[in-house]
Amino acid sequence: MLKFATARDAVLELRPDAPVYCFRPEVLAGDARRFMAAFPGETAYAVKTNGEPMVLKTLAEAGVTTFDVASPGEFAAVRDVAPDAHMLYMHPVKAQSDIRLALEKYHIRVLALDHEDEVAKILRIVHALDLDPSSITLFVRIQTKGSAAYELSKKFGAAPAHAVELLQRCARIGFKVGICFHVGSQIEDPETYNRAIISADWVRSRAGVDLAGLDVGGGFPATYGRDPRRKKVELPDLETIMARLRSDLHEWGFSDLPLVAEPGRVMVARAFSLIVRVLLRKGRRLYINDGIWSSLSDSWTGKITLPARFLPDPARRNRHGDPDSIGAFRVCGATCDSVDILSRPFWLPETVDTGDWIEIGHIGAYSMALRTRFNGFYSDDFVEVTTPFDAGGAAESFASLETMAD
Numbered sequence: 001m002l003k004f005a006t007a008r009d010a011v012l013e014l015r016p017d018a019p020v021y022c023f024r025p026e027v028l029a030g031d032a033r034r035f036m037a038a039f040p041g042e043t044a045y046a047v048k049t050n051g052e053p054m055v056l057k058t059l060a061e062a063g064v065t066t067f068d069v070a071s072p073g074e075f076a077a078v079r080d081v082a083p084d085a086h087m088l089y090m091h092p093v094k095a096q097s098d099i100r101l102a103l104e105k106y107h108i109r110v111l112a113l114d115h116e117d118e119v120a121k122i123l124r125i126v127h128a129l130d131l132d133p134s135s136i137t138l139f140v141r142i143q144t145k146g147s148a149a150y151e152l153s154k155k156f157g158a159a160p161a162h163a164v165e166l167l168q169r170c171a172r173i174g175f176k177v178g179i180c181f182h183v184g185s186q187i188e189d190p191e192t193y194n195r196a197i198i199s200a201d202w203v204r205s206r207a208g209v210d211l212a213g214l215d216v217g218g219g220f221p222a223t224y225g226r227d228p229r230r231k232k233v234e235l236p237d238l239e240t241i242m243a244r245l246r247s248d249l250h251e252w253g254f255s256d257l258p259l260v261a262e263p264g265r266v267m268v269a270r271a272f273s274l275i276v277r278v279l280l281r282k283g284r285r286l287y288i289n290d291g292i293w294s295s296l297s298d299s300w301t302g303k304i305t306l307p308a309r310f311l312p313d314p315a316r317r318n319r320h321g322d323p324d325s326i327g328a329f330r331v332c333g334a335t336c337d338s339v340d341i342l343s344r345p346f347w348l349p350e351t352v353d354t355g356d357w358i359e360i361g362h363i364g365a366y367s368m369a370l371r372t373r374f375n376g377f378y379s380d381d382f383v384e385v386t387t388p389f390d391a392g393g394a395a396e397s398f399a400s401l402e403t404m405a406d
């Protein structure tokens with residue numbers, strides 16, 4: 001992989017016409033260590049966030065020993081780069097054949113569920129393979145309510161009374177049992193974890209079974225950009241959220257249990273930026289060579305303002321407008337699909353024009369993992385960049401990044 005100090009250096013040398021992902025392994029390792037230092041339990045990286053081999057390998061080298069996986073593709077991806085890693089199969093709804101693969105080939109011994117039919121599926125395989133149920137831990141996923149960019153309890157999770165029954169059923173069979181939840185992605189209110197912990201306490205007290213663990217899921221927010229026209233949302237930093245989580249866990253009597261967290265976004269967002277090119281400027285619109293069917297769908301559905309840095313093409317002679325004036329540009333994606341327009345503008349200097357580049361920061365989560373081959377476009381070019389996105393900004397970093405806007 002080619003290596004550059006900054007994305008600007010990469011642009012000047014490569015003049016890329018297709019999108020280029022800038023990987024920052026040191027930022028990734030640092031953010032992983034930061035999370036592990038702050039969380040008082042086992043950190044299981046959620047592979048779906050970004051399952052690139054370079055990501056999994058860097059995390060394993062940084063000391064991540066546990067991975068939250070959901071499919072045969074993810075089992076294999078983890079096994080390939082980290083053969084000794086511990087995998088947690090936390091998808092509540094699984095194919096029978098995938099359960100067999102997990103237990104038989106990958107020796108996965110921790111699974112999640114939110115329905116009795118799932119217990120039956122798992123039990124069938126446990127019997128077929130002649131496994132001892134007490135070697136397996138089943139986490140019952142409970143519903144949560146909260147405020148996040150993505151709400152997931154509409155799709156998964158047992159209501160509290162149902163979760164009580166499921167825990168009792170699994171324990172009666174001889175499985176070890178735990179409680180898990182996932183509050184949704186990019187939480188907007190740190191109180192969200194407390195509400196989930198209160199539900200977990202209610203379920204535990206009614207179930208009357210010994211718990212082998214509590215898994216608090218993911219949802220920890222990453223830093224993104226800010227739209228200067230909108231009210232500033234004060235999100236506490238990770239350490240503050242963790243201090244609050246630790247005190248909630250203590251207050252509700254969970255701090256002596258083995259704890260698990262499944263961070264995705266917060267761990268990998270800052271590890272990548274993306275260089276895109278302006279294919280055309282048409283008034284206040286920029287047509288770029290990436291979009292919602294490639295790396296930008298998460299920002300579209302999550303209505304996330306991405307930090308964007310202007311990387312002007314030095315070959316352009318004529319520029320119009322005031323370079324010190326920052327304005328909002330509507331961003332249109334590469335495909336011919338009419339919905340391929342970002343839901344949030346990029347904030348850039350008025351001089352941005354056809355042929356210039358933009359470095360989109362903090363794009364490591366739910367970006368390349370969600371890219372499609374729609375319309376024949378598929379970005380797969382990577383370079384390594386050594387300077388963190390946030391540190392790469394001289395005066396010309398016209399980002400709408402929170403820390404830079406202040």
Ligand SMILES: *Cc1c(COP(=O)(O)O)cnc(C)c1O
Nearest residue numbers: 046185186218219262263264265
């Ligand atoms: C997606 C997912 C995660 C990771 O969520 P983030 O918001 O990216 O931290 C964790 N656990 C489960 C069960 C998930 O589905």
